[in-house]
Amino acid sequence: MVARTELSALRDRYDLVIVGGGITGAGIFREAVRTQASALLVEARDYASGTSSWSSKLVHGGLRYLKNGQWRLTLESVRERQRLLGEAPGLVEPQTFLMPIYAGRKPGRWLMQFGLRIYDWMAGARRSRWLDAQTTLEAEADLARRDLLGAMAYEDARTDDARLVLRLILDGCADGGVALNYVKASVRSDGQRVCGVRLSDAVSGSEREIDAGVVINATGAWAGALPGAPAGAPSLRPLRGSHLLFSPRRFGLRHAVSWLHPQDGRPVFAYPWEGAVLYGTTDLDHGETPDEPRITSQEVDYLLAGLAAQFPRLCLNAGDVISTYAGVRPVVGGGKADPSAESRESALWQTPGLVGITGGKLTTFRVTAREVLRAAARELPRLLPQDEQPLFASATPVDSQRRLYGRLGIAAAGTLMQEVPGEELSRIGDTPWTWAELRWAARHEQVVHLDDLLLRRSRLGLVVENGARALLPRVLAICREELGWDAARCDAEQARWLGRWQSQHAPPGWTA
Ligand SMILES: Cc1cc2nc3c(=O)[nH]c(=O)nc-3n(C[C@H](O)[C@H](O)[C@H](O)COP(=O)(O)OP(=O)(O)OC[C@H]3O[C@@H](n4cnc5c(N)ncnc54)[C@H](O)[C@@H]3O)c2cc1C
Structure with a gap:
């Protein structure tokens, strides 16, 4: 339900500009929109394409953290797991x-x-x-x-990590936030404090400066490399x-x-x-x-x-x-000899006009988001998070639709059932996805490249052999209809996808 807008359509100023569209940025965005503050999220590539689509996809307490004596992290994670199981059936x-x-x-x-x-x-x-x-x-x-x-x-x-990120972003947009993928940010300062961002859109090539009450650096593993940001990020x-x-x-x-x-x-x-x-x-x-x-x-x-x-x-x-x-x-580096012994807690830092956050887990995104907003509210009090309310409004009409409702939310899943041809509700081979979900994603979920559709809106590119090659003609036909791709664009997207799959996802020793 969220078209990708041009930079020129953005306001001149937002209360909060979140840089990074992984689980951390998405959680902050979702919670920020509920505060009635104006919020903009920008992601340099596709949503969840950083670390947040490559996790083990567990919403878990983490038994091994318990073994390492990280009681607080385990307790927090177990509580969040229970909350998400209750609130987001079909997704968690x-x-x-x-x-x-x-x-x-x-x-x-x-x-x-x-x-x-x-x-x-x-x-x-x-x-x-x-x-x-x-x-x-x-x-x-x-x-x-x-x-x-x-x-x-x-x-x-367990969850689908990329869909969890997308659900937070799409719900946030449905409630008045603005999110844009393929937009890279650098930070602007007025000499005293961070005052906004400079945005550059990889799709249109356009650039724009936006003012911000507070900028959030939620760039995960890239936290120390956000252009223009003042020093302060922990060493990762x-x-x-x-x-x-x-x-x-x-x-x-x-x-x-x-x-x-x-x-x-x-x-x-x-x-x-x-x-x-x-x-x-x-x-x-x-x-x-x-x-x-x-x-x-x-x-x-x-x-x-x-x-x-x-x-x-x-x-x-x-x-x-x-x-x-x-x-x-x-x-966050703690100097341990064994990488697995390093703490998985998140680290927060603050300089005037900017809050930074990195580390942590997928499971605890909501707790992290609220911590970040509490820090941001020291500069702009209306960013103080709302009382704890359910984050997801999920209702499952019948069990066979549990998955769809969990992934898309009530409103979008209901519209999909009316909007998309009934025969496309059939499953794609042995996978749990339907053709309807692909058409819906292409139409409403800011798909820019074929890999957005195959790796994050769905995960077909991972679970179907050979990078889902056999499905490409029908997937590209949907892209032609929904995204207006011509034959040359389809060829270019197919080549980009197969190149990416071969270099990053092909089985060892795979040859075409
Ligand atoms: C192998 C593995 C397994 C894991 N398993 C689990 C698990 O089972 N359960 C669990 O709870 N946690 C797990 N985790 C941890 C979890 O995945 C991460 O903590 C989490 O995904 C980090 O999210 P993030 O949003 O902070 O970072 P990211 O998802 O990387 O998001 C940061 C985003 O910022 C963007 N960005 C960077 N620079 C800019 C810029 N200048 N402008 C705009 N955007 C920018 C990047 O493109 C990126 O998309 C796992 C992690 C890994 C690697």
């Missing part, structure tokens, strides 16, 4: 995890049980339970069997995390399974996600820019070794991978 869904326990190996049953009791206590409900070996194998037959004692079962939640230790996706025909999981990697004892996990099986992750220092991270062959080998240990019967190898992705965590 419960996910049962199994942690198999083996004789003579870590983690031991009693330590796990103790940790999970605390986890349950934080959520206010007892959800974890012990499964004996036979029940464990009935649940997941392909687990390694030798010395298996059973498994601890516990509950967390960017950590790359990579994932592999498999077809469920080859790796048929019913639950999430979490285990410790035999090489270094780090937790890894695999779970069914959007019609594929998602498995990760690594946690390594990332020495390059965060712009286009990709998995290395060492990471592929490490991840496959983890699978061979936990699912030996499946004999999964690089040829079974359908796609890969990598993301860069904006972690």
Whole structure:
């Protein structure tokens, strides 16, 4: 429901200008719009194209943070998980995890049980339970069997991270905020304080200066490189995390399974996600820019070794991978030798006219957003966040539409059902997406490039083999109708998409 406007259509001044359209910026934008302040969000590329579409897609407390003694972060995360499960069904869904326990190996049953009791206590409900070996194998037959004692079962939640970001942005726009993708910002100061931004639109080539009551630097891993911003951003230790996706025909999981990697004892996990099986992750220092991270062959080998240990019967190898992705965590450097031991808490800083925020987790975006607005309200009191109210107005008329309503919200999902031809409500192959969602996204969700549609409005480019090549003729036909692309534009977009997929998402050793 949100057309992409020209820079010339913007006001001269906004109370709040948010730079960065990942989960952090999107959460701040959504909360800011509820304060009645005027808010503008700009994203240099596509929404969620930074780190926020490359996470593990878990809305979770983070058991390993509990192990590291990060009680506050775990408690906050568990509470946010519970809130989101209640408010956003269809977008944030419960996910049962199994942690198999083996004789003579870590983690031991009693330590796990103790940790999970605390986890349950934080959520206010007892959800974890012990499964004996036979029940464990009935649940997941392909687990390694030798010395298996059973498994601890516990509950967390999963989401589609890119759609979570989009839902926040689109809801914020529906309530009066303005958001623009493919618009890069630099910060302007009047000598005393930050007073606005200079914007440059990659689509039209136009430029514009906008005044701001407060500017928010929500640029994640790019936080220290926002042009024109005064010093103050913390020093980041960017950590790359990579994932592999498999077809469920080859790796048929019913639950999430979490285990410790035999090489270094780090937790890894695999779970069914959007019609594929998602498995990760690594946690390594990332020495390059965060712009286009990709998995290395060492990471592929490490991840496959983890699978061979936990699912030996499946004999999964690089040829079974359908796609890969990598993301860069904006972690505040704490000087720890082990990257995984670094804190995942967010860091906030403030200079006159600007609030900066980086680090943190997808799960806790709402808490972060409110913290940022409280800081911004010191300069402009009307930015003080509203009393806590549900962030999402979700209602699920019938279960078969739960997913659509969760992703789009009530108003947009209702309009989609009326606006889009009924036959397009059919699912695309074995995936959970419908053709109607693609048409809707092209029409209403600021799609600029084909990869916006295949990687973030939907995730077809990741979960369908070969970068969804077989679907491209029909997807491009929708783009021709909805976005007015001619044959030359379609060819250029297809080449751009396939080039991007091959360099960043193709399975190891893939050849055309
Ligand atoms: C591998 C991995 C797994 C993870 N798993 C989980 C998980 O399961 N659960 C969880 O809760 N968290 C998880 N996280 C953490 C979470 O994904 C991140 O904390 C979060 O996505 C960071 O969001 P962000 O908005 O701060 O940054 P980003 O999403 O990177 O957004 C910043 C945006 O700013 C834009 N930008 C930069 N410069 C400019 C400019 N000059 N003008 C305009 N825009 C600009 C960038 O293009 C980018 O889109 C994971 C992270 C990784 C890497």
